[in-house]
Amino acid sequence: MSEPALAQHTAIGARLSIMMFLEFFLWGAWYVTMGPYLASLKMAGSYIGWAYSLGPIAAIVSPFFLGMVADRFFATERVLATMHLIGGVALLAAPFAMRQHPSLFLAAVLLHMLCYMPTLGLTNTLAFHNMTNQEKQFPLIRVWGTIGWIAANWVISKAQFDTDANMFYVAGGSAILLGVYSFTLPHTPPPARGKAFNIRDALGLDALSLLKEGSFFVFVLCSFLICIPLAAYYSFAGQFVGEVGFREIASTMSFGQMSEIFFMLVMPLCFARLGVKYMLLIGMLAWVVRYGLFSAAADDLVRWMVLGGIILHGICYDFFFVTGFIYVDKKANKNIRGAAQGFLVLVTQGLACSSAPRRRVCWSTTIAPRIPLNWPPRSPH
Amino acid sequence: MKDQAAATAGPAAEELLKQASVLQMQAINWQQVWLAPCLFAGAVMAIFFLFFHDRSVKAGEITEEQAAAAGGELDGAP
Incomplete structure (x- = not known):
């Protein structure tokens, strides 16, 4: 050059x-x-x-x-x-x-x-x-x-x-x-100038044909299911961290993103040894352990457990989401690769995380017995 | 004098903050709040372990750059 x-x-x-x-x-x-x-x-x-x-x-x-x-x-x-x-x-x-x-x-x-x-x-x-x-x-x-x-x-x-x-x-x-x-x-x-808009393309519905394959269906189903409790993490982890006693909530939470950068470097080495199935399983296990640590830490305000749960974010994100992205990339042929990725994002980040009414019911059984529900919300002032 | 006050108020304030933290924690049953997703995610993991048998994607097929690029293309919070 x-x-x-x-x-x-x-x-x-x-x-x-x-x-x-x-x-x-x-x-x-x-x-x-x-x-x-x-x-x-x-x-x-x-x-x-x-x-x-x-x-x-x-x-x-x-x-x-x-x-x-x-x-x-x-x-x-x-x-x-x-x-x-x-x-x-x-x-x-x-x-x-x-x-x-x-x-x-x-x-x-x-x-x-x-x-x-x-x-x-x-x-x-x-x-x-x-x-x-x-x-x-x-x-x-x-x-x-x-x-x-x-x-x-x-x-x-x-x-x-x-x-x-x-x-x-x-x-x-x-x-x-x-x-x-x-x-x-x-x-x-504009990358698509002159092309007609197609709902199938926008939602990645062409990727539905991949669901005929049993393992891919299991992968999509499990990705959808695992992202439902993920909404709880996004919604309440910050509040929880503050209530455990960390005063600098945002900077404490950022240790998760720091570990993400680290595990991104380690990931290809692990991928070579473990393959897709065990990479995804470890990613899921990290979610289970993280929620478990948070639950175990709650009663006695055990800070190291909470910090450990936050740092697990690197494994949760890289091993599960990034491996999932690569898996879809390898499974889909060139013509439907973009559609398949779009479909996966729709299922995980959109449909699963937006299951708010279900979450509301779920939370009303846990938080509501102790705190009165507040919907429609009232003004704080 | 000021230093003495701060030294006296410091531990007291710490204690008050800790008590406030404990009271807040008691207001929400956080143990239950996190136990539900823990069990749910565990069940999903078991389903995945039992029913996912795809061996078409071989280990060792990705490079560091591909992994990093894939992570970057995910449309979501990091």
């Missing part, structure tokens, strides 16, 4: 890395600590569960928006900018909305998530379009997303915003910054 070309390539890599950093920084600034914030306002478990159901709902809607609008009509960087500007305003408005009525707070979070979820795909599209060697360069750029998430957690904790509405100002401000920054990113034409 000539010197100017190398310099240009490095510059684009740095710009894409900043984009990834901000993309996950703004999410990490509020997502982990929204639960403790709502709990500090004496919101009921059902309300917190609802608040965390909004992301998966947006994840279900997202492929439709991407397929029908973003990928067909507008340059990717402009859609990215617009979504972040609107989503950022929604986050900035969230504390004000809470002061008016808790339902308005949920509306602000929903608006933000509807804007945010499609940007996860858009940032990947933008990065892929502007890289020369995707397999080598993408991980180096994407890791800045995880670093951004960790950095956000630490900023929130060090500023003592773990249960404070200011987290939404940090997140909203970052979203606006990323929105403005996105206008400066390399021009990326």
Whole structure:
């Protein structure tokens, strides 16, 4: 590569890395600590569960928006900018909305998530379009997303915003910054311009043919089932960590993402020795152990058990989700590979995690006997 | 004087915070809250162990870069 070309390539890599950093920084600034914030306002478990159901709902809607609008009509960087500007305003408005009525707070979070979820795909599209060697360069750029998430957690904790509405100002401000920054990113034409929209493509329904194979069906079924309790983790782990006695909730939770980076490096070595089945089994076992540690730690406030459960996140995420992604990639032929991945995301991140009514029933049998249910939510002020 | 007050208030404040923590923990039955997903995930794991028999994807087929790229492409919280 000539010197100017190398310099240009490095510059684009740095710009894409900043984009990834901000993309996950703004999410990490509020997502982990929204639960403790709502709990500090004496919101009921059902309300917190609802608040965390909004992301998966947006994840279900997202492929439709991407397929029908973003990928067909507008340059990717402009859609990215617009979504972040609107989503950022929604986050900035969230504390004000809470002061008016808790339902308005949920509306602000929903608006933000509807804007945010499609940007996860858009940032990947933008990065892929502007890289020369995707397999080598993408991980180096994407890791800045995880670093951004960790950095956000630490900023929130060090500023003592773990249960404070200011987290939404940090997140909203970052979203606006990323929105403005996105206008400066390399021009990326809409990847599906001129193509007709197809619901089967958007939801990845072509991958349904893979379900005829017994083991693939078992894999999808178990992925769906294991992600139902995952919603409980996203919704209540932050609150639990705070109540066990960790004051810096967000930075404590970020040890999970740190272990994720470590296990990502270890994973290929394990994959070579264990194969798909045992990799997935270890991933599932890590979930069982994590919930078990949390349960065992609850009565005597055993902090090391809680910390151990958090650090298990690396195994939970890398061994289960990343192995699952690779398994689908290997099973599906080239024509339906994208559809199969989309279908898996829909099943795990969307359908399983958004089973809010079921969760509400589940939580009403555990939390409700001790705390009165609070739906419709009342104003904290 | 100030240092003395802080030294006296420090352990007392710590104790109060700990008591508040204990009271909060008692308000929600966290043990039950986490036991339910633990048992559920254990049951799912057992189903997977018994019924998943796919040997078409061989061990040693992925590189470090592929693993990292796959992790990055997942649309979800890290």
